[in-house]
Amino acid sequence: MTLMDPQTIIARRIAQELRDGMLVNLGIGIPTLVSNFVPPRVRVYFQSENGLIGTGAPPADGMHHPMLTDAGGRPVSALPGACTFDSAMSFGLIRGGHLDMTVLGALQVDAAGRLANWMIPGKMVPGMGGAMDLVSGAKRVVVAMQHTAKGQSKIVRQCSLPLTSVRPVDLVVTELAVIGFPGGRATLLETAPGVTISQVQEATQAELALPESVPSMVL
Amino acid sequence: MKTILLEDAVALIPNGASVMIGGFMGVGTPPRLVDELVRQGKRDLTVIANDNALPGIGIGKLISAGAVKRTIASHIGLNPETQRKMLAGDLDVDLVPQGTLIERIRAGGFGLGGVLTPTGVGTVVEEGKQRIEVGGKPYLLETALRADFALVQAFLADYIGNLYYALTARNFNPVIAMAADTVIVEADNIVPVGVIAPDHIVTPAPVVDYIVSHA
Numbered sequence: 001m002t003l004m005d006p007q008t009i010i011a012r013r014i015a016q017e018l019r020d021g022m023l024v025n026l027g028i029g030i031p032t033l034v035s036n037f038v039p040p041r042v043r044v045y046f047q048s049e050n051g052l053i054g055t056g057a058p059p060a061d062g063m064h065h066p067m068l069t070d071a072g073g074r075p076v077s078a079l080p081g082a083c084t085f086d087s088a089m090s091f092g093l094i095r096g097g098h099l100d101m102t103v104l105g106a107l108q109v110d111a112a113g114r115l116a117n118w119m120i121p122g123k124m125v126p127g128m129g130g131a132m133d134l135v136s137g138a139k140r141v142v143v144a145m146q147h148t149a150k151g152q153s154k155i156v157r158q159c160s161l162p163l164t165s166v167r168p169v170d171l172v173v174t175e176l177a178v179i180g181f182p183g184g185r186a187t188l189l190e191t192a193p194g195v196t197i198s199q200v201q202e203a204t205q206a207e208l209a210l211p212e213s214v215p216s217m218v219l
Numbered sequence: 220m221k222t223i224l225l226e227d228a229v230a231l232i233p234n235g236a237s238v239m240i241g242g243f244m245g246v247g248t249p250p251r252l253v254d255e256l257v258r259q260g261k262r263d264l265t266v267i268a269n270d271n272a273l274p275g276i277g278i279g280k281l282i283s284a285g286a287v288k289r290t291i292a293s294h295i296g297l298n299p300e301t302q303r304k305m306l307a308g309d310l311d312v313d314l315v316p317q318g319t320l321i322e323r324i325r326a327g328g329f330g331l332g333g334v335l336t337p338t339g340v341g342t343v344v345e346e347g348k349q350r351i352e353v354g355g356k357p358y359l360l361e362t363a364l365r366a367d368f369a370l371v372q373a374f375l376a377d378y379i380g381n382l383y384y385a386l387t388a389r390n391f392n393p394v395i396a397m398a399a400d401t402v403i404v405e406a407d408n409i410v411p412v413g414v415i416a417p418d419h420i421v422t423p424a425p426v427v428d429y430i431v432s433h434a
Contacts (some may be wrong), residue, residue, distance in 0.1 A: 043328070049317065050243040051387045067374070067388035073244030073297075075271075078386070086421075087243075087269065087390050088325050091318030095338065125305070125314070126296020128344075129270075134316035136338045166341035 004219065006175030009192055010144050012037045012219045013173050014103055017142060018044050025049060025094065025134060027104035029070050030144040034103055041127060047099065049090050049130045054082025071130070090166030094130065095137035102138035104131060106145045107171075108114035108159045111206035114179035116161035127158050138205065147174035153205035155179065155186065176200050178217065190217045223429040228403050229255040229430075235288075237265040237366040239399055241297070241392035244270060244297070245277030247253065247384075249372040249405035251431065253280055263288040267366055269317065269391055271298040282310070291364070293317035316344060319361050321394055326363035328397025333362040334338035369399035373422070376406035378415070380427035381420045389421070396422045403429045 004012070006173055007030050011198060015037035018024065022044045027034050035046060035057075048070045056077035064075035078084075078112055090178040093099055108116045115135060118128040135141050155172065171189075172179040176202045180188035187209040191215055201208060220394040229252060232238065242248030249270075253305035255265075257280055266287050271294075272279040278316050281287050282300050295301040304310035315323070322334045338343055349360040371392045374385035382404060384392055404427050 050246070051390050065386065067385040069246050069387050071243070073246060083387050084389060086384075086393050087317070087321040088394050090323055095318055095336065118414065124296075125302065125312075127292065127294040127312075128316050128417065129272075129294035129296075130317040130340065132316040132344065133338045136340075137318075163342050167336075173428040 001063040006146055007033055009175045009217070010146075010173050010217060013217050014142055014144055014177060015039060017101065017140075017171070018042050019100075020044070023047055023053065023093070025099055025102045025138065025146060026050060027102070027131075029105050031103040031105060039175050045104070047090070047093065048076065049094065049134075051085050051087060052078065052082060054079040056082070059141050077192075088199070091130070091133050094133050097137070097139065099134070099138045100143060101140040103142045103144050104132040104134060106143045106154060107161050108154055108156050109143055109169060109172050110159045111157050111186045112184045113170075113172075113186065114159060114166060115164045115169050116159040117164050117186070119162055121162070131164050135169070136167055140171075141167070141169040143169050143172040145174060147176045147203050153203060156205045157207070179208065187211060188214050190215055193219065220424055220427050221429055222432045223403075225251055225255050225431050225434070227430055228252065228295070228431050229259050229261075231401065231403075232256070232261065232368055234261055235263040236368055237267065238390070239366040239369040239395035240266060240268045241371050241390060241395055242268060242272070242277050243387065244391040245272040245279070247372050247388035247390045247392055248277035249370050250277070251434075252370045252403065252405050253277060256281060256286055257284040261286045265289040265291070265366075266293045269402055270294040271301045273297055274300050282404065291315060291320070292425065293320050297308070320364075321391060322409060323361050323364040324391070324394050324398045328363035331363055333360055335359070336361055363397065366395070366399045367401065369395040369420075371396050371400045371402060371404045373404055373406045375408050375410055375415055376404055376427075376430050377410050377415055377424070379412055380404065380424035380430055381412075381415055382406070382422035382427065383415045383419055384421055393422045396426055401428050402426055404433065405431045407434065
């Protein structure tokens with residue numbers, strides 16, 4: 001096994017969820033890295049919610065266009081076949097069942113798969129941006145996050161932070177594990193290479209259901 | 220539609236007005252109109268926009284200049300000035316999910332009382348709102364938003380005010396152009412009528428009140 005940093009483990013594993021022809025929205029941070037690991041022969045459309053389908057890698061130095069940016073305001077390119085649109089269309093795509101998958105970060109995910117990712121009362125109030133629409137509307141919601149923050153599990157029995165949506169997420173991928181929520185119950189689906197089930201359990205506040213076999217991620 | 224000098228366009232906007240401003244992290248925000256609002260020392264504006272950009276960029280300049288009393292936006296996280304003023308009680312911030320914000324504006328411009336959206340059901344966003352079930356699914360009633368002014372950035376405007384937008388600078392612009400009593404456009408390029416093909420026009424001339432003339 002080669003050593004991989006946590007972000008790469010998460011991004012590589014999530015990239016395996018991509019299927020040919022999908023329309024996918026990637027959030028800021030680790031989710032953005034997923035685009036670096038799209039499997040061969042899979043062509044996906046990446047959406048930037050500021051109004052672009054066909055988001056491509058940043059252009060070479062000096063080639064950026066000031067009116068072609070991602071949702072974080074950073075310069076991007078547009079792939080052949082790209083299209084641009086206004087914000088009403090962008091969120092029509094998101095809420096209207098046209099977005100196959102959204103990948104976003106999280107502050108907490110609870111035992112039923114509900115996500116909190118938009119504020120810490122009294123400390124950090126950035127606003128929800130498009131997150132509430134994305135989680136309510138995407139066909140599949142995948143969370144990309146580190147398993148713990150400051151030693152505390154981010155997969156908790158119950159979210160103490162305000163929820164982003166009551167709709168549970170479909171999959172959580174961390175540097176330690178892949179966790180799904182069949183039947184509304186946090187379930188350990190895979191462990192990262194070299195990580196044991198008990199190590200994941202120790203790092204997780206929520207109780208994890210264990211299927212008969214818990215394979216290792218193949219990265 | 221009339222052409223207007225930058226200074227005169229901004230002089231139309233009184234202190235305390237509600238102003239919708241296009242742009243997403245400054246991209247698609249009319250730069251000369253923003254600078255002139257700051258120069259004329261406007262106060263107590265209500266700014267309705269996607270975000271507050273960054274200090275020194277787009278709407279961030281209005282926040283730093285103290286021109287804004289209240290902002291209705293989906294995201295303010297990248298502007299520490301907004302955070303600071305909000306926590307100090309100098310700025311009222313209404314956070315609205317992005318898809319809900321644009322639909323409330325669209326409703327305001329399209330003659331609707333509001334929209335029903337699943338976004339926010341069961342979260343703090345639901346507080347104080349009516350929940351309506353349609354076909355067994357819960358939705359929130361989100362009411363229409365309008366403003367006194369819309370400040371629009373277009374890539375092309377023709378002499379009579381038809382508008383065409385560039386790439387991701389379109390964002391909120393064509394939607395706010397429908398939802399304000401007075402619509403002021405700052406265009407990167409002003410071109411003869413006919414240069415923008417009818418099929419390519421996004422905002423039709425009759426909704427535009429003023430095109431700001433070049434310096």
